[in-house]
Amino acid sequence: MASQTEENYLKSLFNLANEAGEVNISELAQQMQVSMPTVNSMVKTLQKNGWLIYEKYKPVILTQEGKKEAALVIRKHRLTEMFLVNKMGFGWEEVHEIAEQIEHIHAPKFFERMDEMMGHPTVDPHGSPIPDKLGRIQEVNYLTLSQCKTGQLVVLAALTNSSTEFLEFLNSRELNLGKELKIQSKESYDQSMVVSFKDHASETLSEKVCDRLLVRVIG
Amino acid sequence: MASQTEENYLKSLFNLANEAGEVNISELAQQMQVSMPTVNSMVKTLQKNGWLIYEKYKPVILTQEGKKEAALVIRKHRLTEMFLVNKMGFGWEEVHEIAEQIEHIHAPKFFERMDEMMGHPTVDPHGSPIPDKLGRIQEVNYLTLSQCKTGQLVVLAALTNSSTEFLEFLNSRELNLGKELKIQSKESYDQSMVVSFKDHASETLSEKVCDRLLVRVIG
DNA sequence: GTATATTGTTAGAACTATCTAACAAAATTG
DNA sequence: CAATTTTGTTAGATAGTTCTAACAATATAC
Known part of the structure; x- marks a missing residue:
């Protein structure tokens, strides 16, 4: 199971991946607000866990499992944001920070219940798609x-x-x-x-x- | 600010404290499911942060700040349990594990909103009192x-x-x-x-x- | 196409939270 | 009260996540 830190790296990798699915170490370091050596050692760890492919001096690429793991964290984040807005009365500008923490909770029933209570929303309060339980994202091109x-x-x-x-x-x-x-x-x-x-x-x-x-x- | 681990130690200390407010290292080790040396080093850390008083070979005693810190974590735990039961339809037997994680979220607005939505409940689903925002617990003797x-x-x-x-x-x-x-x-x-x-x-x-x-x- | 700049790696250290092994103090018991 | 048991401490190690300093490879620019 991914640690909170690992989940955050996976999320960033997922968001930074270009068409080729590649992410540079420096990009990731900037996104995560850590040094490059830190990223270097973390990508080795993530590779050991099968979430990405890494070769010295090459950009890293998420594996299918890595993408799924990332998408499931993003699912928890976006479901939470939607729940905070729709069921708890928060403004769309207030929910990111809270969801950033709740996305790391390990409690499938909790997120499934949110999902049910909201009638299985497909987007979050900012219009971003909510991945399904299998980590699949329905891409819409606006x-x-x-x-x-x-x-x-x-x-x-x-x-x-x-x-x-x-x-x-x-x-x-x-x-x-x-x-x-x-x-x-x-x-x-x-x-x-x-x-x-x-x-x-x-x-x-x-x-x-x-x-x-x-x-x-x-x- | 207390780490998740520190918050868990404070909670255990709060719950184990006797009339004199004393807790033995071995008790705490058993409660936390860690070894005594681990507790020994952690109580030194907690002391540095001003949450307890520790002297070699003596039981530890929470300070006022330690008690408050603990009570505020317990408040978040119990508010969460009540919210899960009253607002999300969980059974009282399902909520402990989820609350055990959510109690570590740092988002005052989130817990205040739960509290408001439930009309400021005084007890959790198991009848345990919910500490107030200042960490005060209304003791009832059943x-x-x-x-x-x-x-x-x-x-x-x-x-x-x-x-x-x-x-x-x-x-x-x-x-x-x-x-x-x-x-x-x-x-x-x-x-x-x-x-x-x-x-x-x-x-x-x-x-x-x-x-x-x-x-x-x-x- | 060499010089320079950028990007990435290695080595070594720090901090948190944990462990086991060995030892020391305190409490209990005959 | 001496022997034993229980409780607590120290020392030293490990794993995770981070850092800085030094160095190496790749990319860019003239």
Whole structure:
């Protein structure tokens, strides 16, 4: 069974993996906020446990078991976030830190019960998919708002970043998941966009913000 | 801040403390399921942190800060047990192991929210008192069923032991907290007692069981 | 295509929580 | 009260997770 530390490395590896499924030691060190020698010794441990493939001076690659282990931790994290928001009344900006701890609890019944109580949600409060019990993730490919064209009607579906500051920014503009936005215009100079809401006035959103908003086009 | 291990030692110390507040190294070693040298080195660490007083060859004594730290962990444990039973539908025999892990979560808001959602409960599902936010425990002195006399009417209020096996035994006899029992007779040979329920037939309870049932006399 | 910068590795140390073996103090018992 | 048992301590080792310093390999740049 993976230790808490190992679970955290697996999660980071899973999130950092590129198309080839490769992760560099330095990337991982930065993500985990530890030194490279620490990562070096930890990847050797993770390899012994069969969770990844490591060869000197090569990027590491998660094995199928490693991916599954990681996805199951992510499942616990996202179920917890959803439970905190839907059943305990927390805001989407408050749940990450708590879920970061609860994801390491070893109690299948606890997470299954959460799942049942919520009617088997497929996404977390930030729109990220919740892996199933076998660690399978249903990938959905949204567009970033930046990629959309003037005149399109879109629904805010997920985020590419869920930092507290960004979530608080979205709260201040009442930008919730499910919100419908119409793209009024795009400024070619700085890529900022003007969007209007169904009910009230329009907003100008910077490129940085538009890159972080994932949407479904509905018209 | 106490590590998970330190929190577990503090909890055990709190539970083992006698009237004088003293705990022997060997007792603690047995309770924690570790060797005496391990306890010896840990009590030195706990002393450095100001949670107990230790002198060579003397029993250890928790300080006020140590007691508070312990009580706050116990608070998190008991709030969690109550939440699992009242809000998540678990049986009282299923919650100990899960709470044993969740008690180490550092997220005041999480436990405060549980507390609010349940309307500030004063006892856990096994009748044990929940310490308040300052670590104060409201002690209630119940009698064991063994101490009661024939003819008395009592309410089952708490347990002196909450092992899964005992809780499952109580489930099988529908002996829940709040149940009213009338003491029909006590067998002087083996101290077993015959009790009757308000609604249905009577039961014979062994001395072992009677010692573990805490009651309030109501008539 | 060598020089430099970046990335990765090894060696050795520290800290936490644990152990066993050996020894010492305190408590119990005849 | 001396002998024995129980309890507690010290020393030294191990495993996990981290570090810094020094060095080595790979990648980048002129």
